[in-house]
Structures are given as C-alpha cells and as structure tokens.
Amino acid sequence: KKNASELKFCDMVIKELHKKIHEPYAFPFYSPVDPVALNIPEYFKIIKKPMDLGTIQSKLKTNQYETGNDFEADLRLMFRNCYKFNPPNQAVHQMGKRLEGIFDEKWSD
Numbered sequence: 493k494k495n496a497s498e499l500k501f502c503d504m505v506i507k508e509l510h511k512k513i514h515e516p517y518a519f520p521f522y523s524p525v526d527p528v529a530l531n532i533p534e535y536f537k538i539i540k541k542p543m544d545l546g547t548i549q550s551k552l553k554t555n556q557y558e559t560g561n562d563f564e565a566d567l568r569l570m571f572r573n574c575y576k577f578n579p580p581n582q583a584v585h586q587m588g589k590r591l592e593g594i595f596d597e598k599w600s601d
C-alpha cells in the first residue's frame with residue numbers, strides 16, 4: 493500500500509528543487525543528460541543508471557515509487573552520477589553539491 497502522505501511530501505520536495513530560485517545550480521539536473529548535446533560520448537560508459545529530476549517527477553506522477561525511500565534513492569543516484577562523472581573542480585559537481593544541500597534540508601524537515 494503506497495503511503496499517500498509520504499508520497500505527497502516527495503511531491504513537495506521535487507517541486508521545491510524545480511523552483512526558479514534554484515535554477516542557477518539545478519538546471520543541469522532538469523532533464524536526462526544528453527551526451528550528444530553536451531559532447532560527452534563516454535557518458536553512458538561511465539554512468540550505467542542515468543537519473544534526473546524530470547524522470548523522478550514523472551515516476552512520482554505515474555506511481556512508480558512505493559515509498560519515500562525509493563524516491564530518495566533516485567535522487568541520491570542522480571547526485572552520485574554527477575559526482576562520478578564531473579570531478580570536484582568542475583562547476584557541475586559543485587552545482588550538484590549545492591542542490592543536494594537543498595534536498596537534504598527539505599528532506600530532513
């Protein structure tokens with residue numbers, strides 16, 4: 493049985509991460525990484541399970557999460573992918589850290 497209130501909290505959190513105020517550091521995560529557009533042909537060699545905010549939001553809308561933990565696992569996967577592919581000195585790595593900080597804050601509410 494899906495815990496409705498748990499999943500409503502997930503919806504609130506994913507909506508927060510999409511807010512305009514976070515755009516300067518959230519935009520790389522809005523949609524699936526496009527290795528052609530970003531000229532990173534090796535991406536899918538390094539990242540076996542791509543994940544992004546748009547995919548998470550649609551999985552939430554189409555009832556693909558059983559629990560809040562499944563939802564959190566996809567967000568953590570998204571951030572892990574970012575840190576694996578983009579070294580610490582890269583802007584996108586730091587953007588991930590910044591956005592994960594926002595997530596941690598909201599998730600622990």
Ligand SMILES: Cc1ccc(Nc2c(-c3ccc(O)cc3)nc3c(C)cccn23)cc1
Pocket residue numbers: 519520521525530531532539573574575577578582584
């Ligand atoms: C040559 C090069 C180096 C790094 C990047 N990273 C990057 C990523 C990215 C996000 C998550 C992720 O797991 C992997 C990559 N998204 C972007 C965007 C939107 C603009 C510019 C760079 N971006 C792109 C090209």
